[in-house]
Amino acid sequence: MALIKSISGIRGTIGGKPGENLTPVDIVKFSAAFGTIISSGKKKRKIVIGRDGRISGSMVQNLVVNTLIGLGIDVIDLGLSTTPTVEVAVKMENADGGIILTASHNPKEWNALKLLNSEGEFISAETGAEVLELAENENFSFVPVDKLGKITFDDSYLQKHIDAVLAYPLVDAKAIAKQNYKVVVDAVNSTGATFVPALLEALGVKNVIVLNEEVNGHFAHNPEPLPEHLTQLSNEVVKQKADFGIAVDPDVDRLCFVNEDGSMFGEEYTLVAIADYVLSKKVGDTVSNMSSTKALKEITLKHGGSYFPSAVGEVNVVKKMKEVGAVIGGEGNGGIIVPDFHYGRDALIGIGLFLSHLAGHSNGMKSFRNRYPDYFISKNKIELNNGIDVKAIFEKIKDKYKKSPINTEDGLKIEIDNDWVHLRTSNTEPIIRIYAESDFETKANNIAMQLMRDIKEFS
Numbered sequence: 362m363a364l365i366k367s368i369s370g371i372r373g374t375i376g377g378k379p380g381e382n383l384t385p386v387d388i389v390k391f392s393a394a395f396g397t398i399i400s401s402g403k404k405k406r407k408i409v410i411g412r413d414g415r416i417s418g419s420m421v422q423n424l425v426v427n428t429l430i431g432l433g434i435d436v437i438d439l440g441l442s443t444t445p446t447v448e449v450a451v452k453m454e455n456a457d458g459g460i461i462l463t464a465s466h467n468p469k470e471w472n473a474l475k476l477l478n479s480e481g482e483f484i485s486a487e488t489g490a491e492v493l494e495l496a497e498n499e500n501f502s503f504v505p506v507d508k509l510g511k512i513t514f515d516d517s518y519l520q521k522h523i524d525a526v527l528a529y530p531l532v533d534a535k536a537i538a539k540q541n542y543k544v545v546v547d548a549v550n551s552t553g554a555t556f557v558p559a560l561l562e563a564l565g566v567k568n569v570i571v572l573n574e575e576v577n578g579h580f581a582h583n584p585e586p587l588p589e590h591l592t593q594l595s596n597e598v599v600k601q602k603a604d605f606g607i608a609v610d611p612d613v614d615r616l617c618f619v620n621e622d623g624s625m626f627g628e629e630y631t632l633v634a635i636a637d638y639v640l641s642k643k644v645g646d647t648v649s650n651m652s653s654t655k656a657l658k659e660i661t662l663k664h665g666g667s668y669f670p671s672a673v674g675e676v677n678v679v680k681k682m683k684e685v686g687a688v689i690g691g692e693g694n695g696g697i698i699v700p701d702f703h704y705g706r707d708a709l710i711g712i713g714l715f716l717s718h719l720a721g722h723s724n725g726m727k728s729f730r731n732r733y734p735d736y737f738i739s740k741n742k743i744e745l746n747n748g749i750d751v752k753a754i755f756e757k758i759k760d761k762y763k764k765s766p767i768n769t770e771d772g773l774k775i776e777i778d779n780d781w782v783h784l785r786t787s788n789t790e791p792i793i794r795i796y797a798e799s800d801f802e803t804k805a806n807n808i809a810m811q812l813m814r815d816i817k818e819f820s
């Protein structure tokens with residue numbers, strides 16, 4: 362069905378022909394290319410790997426591990442883990458890099474290799490290009506039998522990650538425990554079923570109900586934590602008379618909340634609320650990508666800081682955060698990046714900070730949400746047929762809206778009065794994403810629908 366090579370990693374559907382899908386041949390080639398580049402010139406070489414709960418996870422894991430061993434690289438295997446946990450482990454292990462085996466929010470037939478450098482951060486576009494070229498040319502060499510790498514299984518990083526969250530200065534476990542929260546968690550049949558309840562217990566939340574808790578990769582619903590996929594969670598929060606609900610994606614780097622009445626807190630506002638809390642404790646600047654709500658900018662200015670937009674993609678957000686020295690940042694899809702914790706989207710530190718903030722508000726989650734602006738983002742996508750010329754389509758749209766302010770740094774972002782619409786191709790799927798924000802849902806939807814009609818007209 363698809364094989365996508367981008368700064369977000371090597372991602373594809375399992376099965377089919379090599380070069381067209383994520384087959385065992387492709388997995389070995391890309392693992393060998395990455396292992397060769399990331400450990401080049403180093404005498405002792407080590408890479409950390411971990412995986413989410415996908416059906417294909419064990420197969421992909423075995424291929425990656427044995428390829429790296431064949432290159433003479435030692436492997437620290439975390440087994441079932443999360444993306445942020447692997448990122449944390451790379452730094453703690455002083456490893457040369459890491460590989461996370463997850464297709465994030467994609468459906469069960471997908472898997473991917475997300476590639477990390479020695480800082481536990483996603484590799485640069487330049488390193489990614491080297492990996493792709495090396496894999497294409499198959500210009501790598503394996504070691505003789507007496508120089509094979511070794512594998513070490515390490516299941517200690519669940520606790521190490523939780524301990525790091527508890528030790529973070531702005532996480533107030535005592536204040537959280539005092540609230541005696543009742544929480545429903547939708548773990549979507551992946552590793553959030555293990556990591557999120559363990560963190561909540563460590564934070565003093567004793568009453569936790571877990572939905573879709575069997576880690577088998579048979580996702581009970583579309584695994585992207587969007588409102589239309591979280592009806593079960595919303596209903597269960599109301600049924601259980603819980604204080605709120607928590608949803609994460611399969612690799613636990615995205616985070617969103619449900620209010621006590623079953624309504625959505627809004628994935629865009631996970632970052633807004635956490636930024637409000639962090640900025641109330643320290644002065645500084647913020648970053649989010651261009652497809653994220655303008656509410657973050659308003660909160661940042663209120664606290665005396667400056668807001669900076671970045672291109673979409675975690676690696677781009679991190680780059681901008683480093684450039685401006687931001688104290689908090691992330692993406693409007695519920696991705697929280699706390700730079701003095703680690704430079705990666707992390708739902709676990711996000712939970713710790715969000716609940717620390719919520720604990721200071723006594724009137725419930727819905728009331729807490731009402732502290733923030735109520736903008737609406739209409740999120741849509743159009744699937745691309747093979748061979749479609751997206752660049753030509755964008756040029757025609759750019760010409761149509763030439764009287765409006767347009768930013769072309771990342772696709773097309775068009776300002777329409779006080780509203781905006783952002784069109785861009787996805788790094789992870791063969792689609793065009795169309796996001797529009799306004800103060801009214803109907804206005805945002807109408808803007809997005811108009812641009813979708815434009816795309817179809819110019820296709």
